[in-house]
Amino acid sequence: MILRFVAAVVLVYAFGFIGFAMTLPQPLAGEPTDAVIVPTGGPGRIARGLDIVDRGLAKELFVSGVDPEVTTEEFAAEFDVSSRTMDCCVTLGRLAVDTRSNAGEAAEWLKEHDFSSVRLVTTDWHMARAANEFSGALPDGTVIEKDAVVSSPELATLFLEYNKLIAAAVSQGLPV
16 A cells, blocks of 8 residues: 555656656747846846847846846946946846745835736746746736746756755645
8 A cells, every 4th residue: 555655656756757847838929028037047047038128028127136246237247238228127136045035036126116017037947936936926916927048958957946846836835
């Protein structure tokens, strides 16, 4: 009886992992939103967020989890952002240290603005957990559009992220 239960749990876990790894999200098409939220941490995220603002698909960009040591000028130089765009459209959040605190930091920023839709830009393998954390933290009624940055993750990265997703779901009381 116990062996069957353990085997069932292992099968559910394995099939869940396969489903997670095989259905990584894709970039969002030209769908406009009020704002873009980009948690730092993966290549291509910030560039994608800036491109969305440049194309007029969102009014403002919030970058969460920027190292407090990074100045606004250094950020602008690193990502080739004009001072006009930095002044009007880019806010750097410096408090977050992980995905959950990225969501909390972004929620505080959204409370200060009147945005009803946001585009969450993060790496494809990170999207499920990030969207789960953000949907629990952002103000009620906020529409979250998932915009994944495509990557080529290693199996170890997928395995670790799948386990983090399960842990986050359990800590929030399921379902994912």
